[in-house]
Amino acid sequence: MTGPNLALNNGYTIPQLGFGVFKIVPGETAAAVREALHVGYRHIDTAEMYGNEKEVAEALRTSGLDRSEVFITSKLNNGFHRPDDARKAFDGTLEALGSDYVDLFLIHWPLPTLYGGDFVSTWLTLEEFYRDGRARSIGLSNFQVAHVRRLVQESDVVPAVNQIEVHPYLGNEEVRAANAEFGIVTEAWSPLAKGRVLNDPTIGAIASRVDRTPAQVVLRWHIQRGDVIFPKSTTPARIKENFQIFDFELESHDIAAINALDRGEEGRTGPNPDVFAYVPR
Numbered sequence: 001m002t003g004p005n006l007a008l009n010n011g012y013t014i015p016q017l018g019f020g021v022f023k024i025v026p027g028e029t030a031a032a033v034r035e036a037l038h039v040g041y042r043h044i045d046t047a048e049m050y051g052n053e054k055e056v057a058e059a060l061r062t063s064g065l066d067r068s069e070v071f072i073t074s075k076l077n078n079g080f081h082r083p084d085d086a087r088k089a090f091d092g093t094l095e096a097l098g099s100d101y102v103d104l105f106l107i108h109w110p111l112p113t114l115y116g117g118d119f120v121s122t123w124l125t126l127e128e129f130y131r132d133g134r135a136r137s138i139g140l141s142n143f144q145v146a147h148v149r150r151l152v153q154e155s156d157v158v159p160a161v162n163q164i165e166v167h168p169y170l171g172n173e174e175v176r177a178a179n180a181e182f183g184i185v186t187e188a189w190s191p192l193a194k195g196r197v198l199n200d201p202t203i204g205a206i207a208s209r210v211d212r213t214p215a216q217v218v219l220r221w222h223i224q225r226g227d228v229i230f231p232k233s234t235t236p237a238r239i240k241e242n243f244q245i246f247d248f249e250l251e252s253h254d255i256a257a258i259n260a261l262d263r264g265e266e267g268r269t270g271p272n273p274d275v276f277a278y279v280p281r
């Protein structure tokens with residue numbers, strides 16, 4: 001059992017449930033990813049910024065699985081938006097991953113207040129990686145509605161995904177709708193709001209009724225809404241628990257009750273992409 005795949009707009013597919021490795025220190029990454037692959041996850045979400053691409057690759061190499069069996073995403077770090085820097089950074093990602101391709105490569109943040117507001121030339125550089133086949137798919141992360149519209153208007157390749165913060169306290173519906181309008185799959189990052197939604201009474205009540213954990217209910221809610229997710233955990237029992245979400249279904253009134261928990265901007269756990277301008281040194 002490895003979970004369902006979703007179709008991307010370019011003929012490739014993506015496993016709807018993956019495993020995220022943000023904030024997993026390099027020394028713990030290989031063990032966590034190996035555990036995830038053992039449980040059945042076939043999609044790993046990493047980034048150059050996370051500093052653990054090499055350890056993701058190490059886990060895959062020692063897992064007994066073939067490279068082609070696992071979908072790997074990485075992301076362009078914020079300091080490398082200029083075309084030449086992006087080319088070097090992408091070479092570095094492939095080298096760290098020990099692979100001649102990545103399944104999906106994203107612009108990590110739009111950084112609209114940096115680089116003179118130009119994320120289009122960065123995207124056109126990612127199009128080079130897509131055309132030469134070293135990135136099977138390319139996409140966005142943290143792009144707001146206006147950013148998505150501008151990019152689609154000013155470039156040739158429609159992004160395959162837009163990875164944005166989504167969980168019960170931040171529905172992010174406008175961006176999800178814009179993604180859908182252009183055939184862009186929404187990936188919901190921090191699907192558990194970093195654990196903050198797990199004590200919510202509404203979610204707790206549904207969990208008791210369906211005899212599942214709050215985390216399973218929240219992850220199932222995402223799956224039924226059609227988004228791609230990759231919860232992070234370094235706890236083996238939770239890595240397993242988070243994968244056991246394909247043998248039950250929430251009813252439409254449960255989905256609606258969780259949708260109603262949306263707190264808008266106040267629900268964000270991460271930075272607002274319109275003003276985020278962090279460049280790691």
Ligand SMILES: NC(=O)c1ccc[n+]([C@@H]2O[C@H](COP(=O)([O-])OP(=O)(O)OC[C@H]3O[C@@H](n4cnc5c(N)ncnc54)[C@H](OP(=O)(O)O)[C@@H]3O)[C@@H](O)[C@H]2O)c1
Nearest residue numbers: 020021022189190191192193194195215231232233234235
């Ligand atoms: N594109 C972006 O800008 C961006 C930003 C943030 C995240 N992401 C991606 O999204 C992934 C997931 O987001 P995230 O790591 O921020 O947060 P998350 O997956 O929403 O939550 C992770 C937290 O929840 C805990 N947890 C996991 N499963 C649990 C369970 N079954 N029961 C109770 N607690 C549980 C984990 O604890 P333990 O580890 O201690 O078990 C960890 O503290 C990241 O790893 C990354 O791949 C992308």
